[in-house]
Amino acid sequence: MRFHKPIPLPPDSIDATTPAPDQLEAAEMAHRSAAVLVDRGRASDDPELLQRLMDLPRTVGLQTLAEVWSARPARTLPGALWRLYVLDEWVQRAPEVVAEAFTAGASRAEVYRVISGVVEPPRPEDLRELTHQILSGVYEGDLDVALERAAAFCHVTATGLAVLHEDDGESSRSEQLRRAARLQETATDLQACAKLWLRGDLH
Template sequence: MSEDAGRRAFHRPVYRPAESLESVVGGIDPLEQVEAAHRTAEIVVGRGRDTDDPELTARLVGLVRELGLATVAEMWSDRPARTLPGALWRLYLLHEWVQRRPDEVRRLWTAGEGRAEVYRVIVGVAEPPDPMALAAMTGEVLTGVFSGDLAVALERAAAFCHVMAVGLVEPGVDDIPPEQVTRAARMRDTADDLTACARLWRLDALH
């Protein structure tokens, strides 16, 4: 998908309380749901970047905990990867994966970091890279969406996906399960998409 495909008219977000986001996506036709996905993404990011309230930032980072993964998926998971809602969905999903499967994530990170050192440095995981450090990193990425350089946050997440992809496919192992190879390919695709989103954000074209 080209970067131009992610372009759409930008409307300055108008804040709505978190509890109202659920109602935006319910009982509407497909065209309205597309518009709602972009509108809610703009609301969440715009509200987060317009405030210096750490409590609100923490609530936005914990949006999945507050609304539930199914609600967040309903809002954003169907949107193209190189759009604002598509990028947000992938960031929240990565954070949930790290929290829910800490041992798997640590194993893949350990397997991949030595063969993806440039990406490891970009990610910036604290040493030692235990589950708490990895979860803290994805939390920092989401915090950066709202109170830092969003493009840098996307690039850190992309680098993390690259390390995970390398960890999924160990060299010299002949019997890697096909589903694991597929997961690695999807991780690389996600990394490419998040990198593209970072470029689009810098061009004021991620909507």
């Protein structure tokens, strides 16, 4: 995989896509690179390697990951990795915003709040630690658990986004609801990926 200089990419939409000029070659590269990274990480007990894998958006750039992974279907290994890294970047860049949404949704989605493992009310550092643990779980531990926790986190946060700022103007409110719907869709996709991984079908 050829790396480029990191280019900032706002994590406003977890389902953003980047079209590739050669779809077949791009698809093969996406699935191969995702499998290599996950296999290498899970086969190693080197903490430095684990840290490098978790820091990919900040070392190779989120735009580079988008070019390789974002066009793949959500319920594939590269699609799942893309969503996990974007989720982590969103939390790293806007932890207060995410914490507000998570808090607003926690009481309405208590089961998912428990699955996510986030204390309530969460502090920004709690959310950073959560996504750190989720990415760590991709490369060590149970990947299906990491995916389930990420899905639960997205579900609670989406619920919060849907109820926040209910008195805002129609345009602002509509955009908030669209963001909540996209995040809820991501939650559903990550749950499906967890099941696929357990069956050995997440590729």
